Amino acid sequence: MGKLKYAKRNLLPDYSPSSEETEAYLYCINNDIRICTIPVKDEIGVWYIGINIGPYVKGEKINLSPKTYDKSDVYKSYYEFCKYYYEKRKK
DSSP, X not given: OHHHHHHHHTOOOOOXXXXXXXXXXXXXXXXXXXXXXXXXXXXXXXXXXXXXXSSOOTTOOOEEOSSOEETTTHHHHHHHHHHHHHHHHHO
């Protein structure tokens, strides 16, 4: 029951991405660039951003961002990662 209470308190904030952010996100999805938010253990409202490139492999290690993000900037940073890979690969 303790884990359920933690999960309810650590919900991601609402965010409406722009059309540019959505395009970058869909590019990442379609090209096996997997970007996700990962909650920091025992901290409420703080996340890492995890990135894996290539097809899913069972048991693979997630590459975590060196920085943590709070509710005010987690989605902005998430979509910045998406846009980075979108622009990098489109050149």
